[in-house]
Amino acid sequence: MSSCSDTLWINARLATCDAANPAPYGALLDHALWLRDGHIHAILPQQQAQAEFAARGTVIDARGAWITPGFIDCHTHLVYGGNRAAEWEKRLNGVPYQQIAAEGGGILSTVRATRRLDEDELALASLPRLKALMKEGVTTVEIKSGYGLTLADELKQLRAAKRLAAALPVEVATTLLAAHALPPEFAGDADAYIDHVCEVILPAAAQEGLAEAVDVFCEGVGFSVAQSRRVFAAAHAHGLRCKGHVEQLSNLHGAALVAECGGLSADHIEYLDQDGVAALAAAGTVAVLLPGAYYFLRETRQPPVAALRAAGVTMAVASDLNPGTSPFASIRLAMNQACVLFGLTPEEALYGTTRAAAAALGRGHSHGRLAAGMVADLLLWDIEHPAEIVYGLGTNPLAQRVFRGVIQHID
Known part of the structure; x- marks a missing residue:
C-alpha cells in the first residue's frame, strides 16, 4: 500500500478517543475510515463512504476489528x-x-x-x-x-x-x-x-x-x-x-x-x-x-x-x-x-x-485521535471490547500497526 494513495478501512469498530464524541471510548460503529496521504481524510457512515470512495484507491476489510489511534x-x-x-x-x-x-x-x-x-x-x-x-x-x-x-x-x-x-x-x-x-x-x-x-x-x-x-x-x-x-x-x-x-x-x-x-x-x-x-x-x-x-x-x-x-x-x-x-x-x-x-x-x-x-508532547492538534485531519497512525485490535487492550498481559491482541497510513510489520 502506498501512503500517497487513498485507502478505505471498512467493517471496523472505531474507538476514536475523540472528546467530541461522548460515547465510551469515543466509539463509532458502522463507520469507515478514509485515509489519504498519511492522514485521516474523513470518517463517514460506511455505506456513504463506500459510495463516495468508489474506485479511488484500496479498500481494506478490517473484519470487525477495533481500531484505535496509535x-x-x-x-x-x-x-x-x-x-x-x-x-x-x-x-x-x-x-x-x-x-x-x-x-x-x-x-x-x-x-x-x-x-x-x-x-x-x-x-x-x-x-x-x-x-x-x-x-x-x-x-x-x-x-x-x-x-x-x-x-x-x-x-x-x-x-x-x-x-x-x-x-x-x-x-x-x-x-x-x-x-x-x-x-x-x-x-x-x-x-x-x-x-x-x-x-x-x-x-x-x-x-x-x-x-x-x-x-x-x-x-x-x-x-x-x-x-x-x-x-x-x-x-x-x-x-x-x-x-x-x-x-x-x-x-x-x-x-x-x-x-x-x-x-x-x-x-x-x-x-x-x-x-x-x-x-x-x-x-x-x-x-x-x-x-x-x-x-x-x-x-x-x-x-x-x-x-x-x-x-x-x-x-x-x-x-x-x-x-x-x-x-x-x-x-x-x-x-x-x-x-x-x-x-x-x-x-x-x-x-x-x-x-x-x-x-x-504538544501534538494534540495532530495525534492521538481518530478524526479528520489527524495523522493516520492506527492500531487494529483482535478484541471484542476496548477494555481488553488494558486487561490482559502476556499475549498481544494487536493485529495491525499502521503508521502514516501504511501497514507496518515490526520484526
Missing part, C-alpha cells in the same frame, strides 16, 4: 547504556541505596555505561527496547537524554534517538534532560552545573535542532525550584517547551513552576497537593502518571488521581522506560498498572496513551 509513550529514557539488574538484586537483598550509590551504583553507573558507547553503539543497544514498544502499538515516543551529563554525551544521546526515528516507522519526540543528576565533574556545585546546562548544553542542543523540549528533575535529590526555573528560562529563550519530573519523592511545588512556565507536562506527581492540582488545571498542563516507577520502587504514595479528575486535569500514562526505576518496555503494562495501582478506568488509560499523551 499509542503515544510520552515519557521514556530508552536511550542508555548498560543495565542495573545487579543493583536491583542488591536492593532486594537489603543493601541500602546509599551504600549502592557509594559503591558506584545508581544513576551515575548508567551515566558511565552511556558515556562508554559511541552514537552507533548507543542506538544499537536501544533498538530492542524501542521495537518492543512498537510491537505493542506505540507509534510516537518521547525519548529523553540525561545519562550523558556532558555536552558531547547529552548530544550523543539525542542524536542516537534521532537515528532510531530515521531507521524505524515511528515518530520520536526528543527532550533534553541534562538537568537529571549532578555529574561527578561538578560534584558539590550544582549551581555551576546548571550554569553549564543553561549556557552550553541547552543552546547547543537547540542550535542543532536535537530537542523540542527541556526537562528537569526538580527534587531534593535532583535540582531545586530556583535552579529548575533557570533551566526553563533558558529553554524559553531558545524556543523550546518545558516539562518536569516533579513531586515524585517530595513536594517542592515543582508542578506549579511547570504550570507557571506554560509547561507541557508535570510528570510523576505522587506528592502533588491541591494547590498543584489547581495550578495544572488553570494552565492546561498535562499530568503524566508513571506507575512503572511507583511499582518498581515499591512506593506507597499515590498521585492524587481523584483530585486531578475532579479538577479536569488531563491525565496521560507513560512507561517511564529507564534502567533504574522502570525497566519496562511495555506501554500496555503501564496502562494496566495505572488502572490497578492508581484507580484509572480502562477508558482513561486508553485516553492516557492517545489524546492525553499527544497533548503532553
Whole structure:
C-alpha cells in the first residue's frame, strides 16, 4: 500500500478517543475510515463512504476489528547504556541505596555505561527496547537524554534517538534532560552545573535542532525550584517547551513552576497537593502518571488521581522506560498498572496513551485521535471490547500497526 494513495478501512469498530464524541471510548460503529496521504481524510457512515470512495484507491476489510489511534509513550529514557539488574538484586537483598550509590551504583553507573558507547553503539543497544514498544502499538515516543551529563554525551544521546526515528516507522519526540543528576565533574556545585546546562548544553542542543523540549528533575535529590526555573528560562529563550519530573519523592511545588512556565507536562506527581492540582488545571498542563516507577520502587504514595479528575486535569500514562526505576518496555503494562495501582478506568488509560499523551508532547492538534485531519497512525485490535487492550498481559491482541497510513510489520 502506498501512503500517497487513498485507502478505505471498512467493517471496523472505531474507538476514536475523540472528546467530541461522548460515547465510551469515543466509539463509532458502522463507520469507515478514509485515509489519504498519511492522514485521516474523513470518517463517514460506511455505506456513504463506500459510495463516495468508489474506485479511488484500496479498500481494506478490517473484519470487525477495533481500531484505535496509535499509542503515544510520552515519557521514556530508552536511550542508555548498560543495565542495573545487579543493583536491583542488591536492593532486594537489603543493601541500602546509599551504600549502592557509594559503591558506584545508581544513576551515575548508567551515566558511565552511556558515556562508554559511541552514537552507533548507543542506538544499537536501544533498538530492542524501542521495537518492543512498537510491537505493542506505540507509534510516537518521547525519548529523553540525561545519562550523558556532558555536552558531547547529552548530544550523543539525542542524536542516537534521532537515528532510531530515521531507521524505524515511528515518530520520536526528543527532550533534553541534562538537568537529571549532578555529574561527578561538578560534584558539590550544582549551581555551576546548571550554569553549564543553561549556557552550553541547552543552546547547543537547540542550535542543532536535537530537542523540542527541556526537562528537569526538580527534587531534593535532583535540582531545586530556583535552579529548575533557570533551566526553563533558558529553554524559553531558545524556543523550546518545558516539562518536569516533579513531586515524585517530595513536594517542592515543582508542578506549579511547570504550570507557571506554560509547561507541557508535570510528570510523576505522587506528592502533588491541591494547590498543584489547581495550578495544572488553570494552565492546561498535562499530568503524566508513571506507575512503572511507583511499582518498581515499591512506593506507597499515590498521585492524587481523584483530585486531578475532579479538577479536569488531563491525565496521560507513560512507561517511564529507564534502567533504574522502570525497566519496562511495555506501554500496555503501564496502562494496566495505572488502572490497578492508581484507580484509572480502562477508558482513561486508553485516553492516557492517545489524546492525553499527544497533548503532553504538544501534538494534540495532530495525534492521538481518530478524526479528520489527524495523522493516520492506527492500531487494529483482535478484541471484542476496548477494555481488553488494558486487561490482559502476556499475549498481544494487536493485529495491525499502521503508521502514516501504511501497514507496518515490526520484526
